[in-house]
Amino acid sequence: MLKAETLAIGTELVSGQSLDTNSQWLARELGAIGIPTLFHQTVCDQLEENVSALRIAAGRAGLVLLTGGLGPTRDDLTRDALAAYAGVPLREDPASLEAIRAMFARRNRPMADRNRVQALFPEGAEPLPNRVGTAPGIWMEHGGVAFACMPGIPSEMRVMFFEQVVPRLKARSWGTRSIVFRKINMFGRGESEIEAMSPDLTARDRVPEVGITAHQATISFRIRGEGDTPEEALAQTEPTAALIRERFGDLILGEGAEDLPEAVFAELRRTGATLATAESCTGGLVAQMITALVGVSPYFLGGVVSYANSAKAAFLDVPVEMLDAHGAVSPEVAEAMAAGARRRFGADLAISTTGVAGPTGGTPEKPVGLVYLGLATEAGTQSRRLEIGPEQPRDIIQHRAAKNALNWVRLALRERPGKD
Template sequence: MKAEIISIGSELTSGKNLDTNSQWLSIQLAAMGIPVGWHTTIADDFDANLQAFDIASQRAGLVIASGGLGPTQDDLTREVLAKLINQPLEFHQPSWDTIVEMFTKRNRACPDRNKVQAFFPKGAEPIPNESGTAPGIWMKAKQSYIAALPGVPREMKSMFEAWLKTRLIELGLAQGVLIQRKINTFGLGESAIEEKLFDITKRGNDPEVGITASDAVISLRILASADNEAAAFKKIAPAEAIIRERLGELVFGVEEEELQDVVHQMLQKAGKTIATAESITGGVLASKFTKVPGASARYLGGFVTYTNDVKKSALGVPAELLEQFGACSKEVTLAMAEGCRERTGADFALATTGVAGPGGLSPDLPEGKVFVALAWKGGAHSETNQWFGNRNEVQSRTAKMALNILRLHLLKEAKHG
């Protein structure tokens, strides 16, 4: 059996609001072993809603909808569900009493219009709402169980946890557990990663391995279903071992770990400190370091040196280097890193330069061409890369590139001393 999640609201289809309910519901259902096959988002239109529920009730064993249960004219879910099963709406006095009581507790008069929230398709069961005025709806249509919940995330989550989750278990719809393991990598593109893992990412494998890309970070998602968590993780372990063996140092973390989290842990373990000198990234790299709790123990501070004059005065970059090679160059980036390290006393310093765009500076310096340097006592290293994307994407990816360069250097130090 697969589930379908329907999100209702013109504010969602217009892009004004982000649909976070579907994501949350999918995670909860996965934990119960109920796979989600479809996400559907529809505007506040009666015919479109009716069509969506009709299709969903034919292909999914469970349909969970959020939205459309308010008291206004564009809240259509009650009428749509009644039409779906060709039944009239019936007034439910206990639900109305609860709604009135909710307003009384808030020292507010209950508008007559809210009475529509106490109407349900004949044969449907109200789902209690302890956090708001809109009760949910539980019913059967064709081959599907349908649960309609409010669109307000706090109310929807509370009703799922307090009522719907128990009902799904009682009906035997929960099928064990569905566990996901996320492996995060940096340094290769999505297609190159897939080439290395082609055999284990084929459709139909158990466990299932998928690839997703987000701002230059490529994640492998291992999905396994089983009767319990231990059995699911036992399925996941061999696939994760293959991924780690084939990708090696491209793997930097798991689940929601970001590069700065891992780098901070490595600096902490090594007892080392870091400082930054930024041009192209304009403080983005410093921001990533300081997002980590306890960052001040390892991150000493940084410079944003956007002009040549400030590069010279703040970091001591020689004028002749700037004149000979230009600000966007390996040589200047190395000088920035060394100047930053000397002035802050940090064990390591990272520096960034490049062309964020829009537009390039020359054929040799197109939009997205970046330089990153790492300096430490007695040595330095620099890398260049060509990013494709808008200005914000180039800055963010360059900051991640810098973090990854430091990560790989710390790995090397840990191995060889």
């Protein structure tokens, strides 16, 4: 059976200045097509060490995936190391050189002479086009081992892996077993609460296997299905997924990458409702999470980041007397902000945030981590109080507040009928 090894190249990685996440990602993706990864190595930007690591990897794996060392600088030695390992010279590939030139031209930037080295390949190797960056990758087979060299930049590496490396694996009938991980995401309860509600699901040796993970207060079940085809692997997970959906109902946001923004977007599409935001302590994060999604513009009209009190008055019609009487962090102001945004944007719903994101600015009555949310709909306005905890760092308080705001929008939208 084919075994894989990853080789992450970079002095900044091996010295601990940066964290390599490419190896984990690649191992997971290889696992999904049935190729086990048995070793990872991380090595510095030194030719001798790279060649030695290649030799070790080739001695225990049939597929070696390298990341990094393909840039234009002197430190980028993957091309040289692979050529030295295989005992072949480097040759310039005219098509790759043209692609690099074209990429610079599209960006209206001069191509430095140094970038020319990115068109060099070990003799007998095949260039892997880089659709989203300048560094082409390398595919090479030598001594019965296949080597795939990809850029270290994760976004470029991922595109190249899916578009260039996986088809070459399949062409060799590698990676034909299908393993799917199905992730069902929830929001609104803690990890241990969810765990206590599901001992049957997480029991050892259960088929299919189910795990629980948590990321920024989103809790996920991960179901592992296996089969000869993706359909068969998926089918194995289906009864478990149905059980989870039934048991956790409204807590469920969606599957896979679907977190709160995606769940809100799905409800906006279903209902045809429009949304606006009025943010104080989250400073634009709620709007940014929504506008990160493709195609949301018919539903998201916009938002106000009313950081200064004067902006709360000028843009959202929050009465100055209310700000004076209750302070900006109050249920009254949260509701007035939401109502003002709803009216000014002409939206069906508006959500607001106002709170103490810290680490300073807390008082005994209004400690760091206290946040009020406001929701305005045609039925009126409401507010909610969150206590995220004074011990939490600013970014966690802002994220947690934003996610709770989105969750409230989601639950409010769920009560509305579909637009048809």
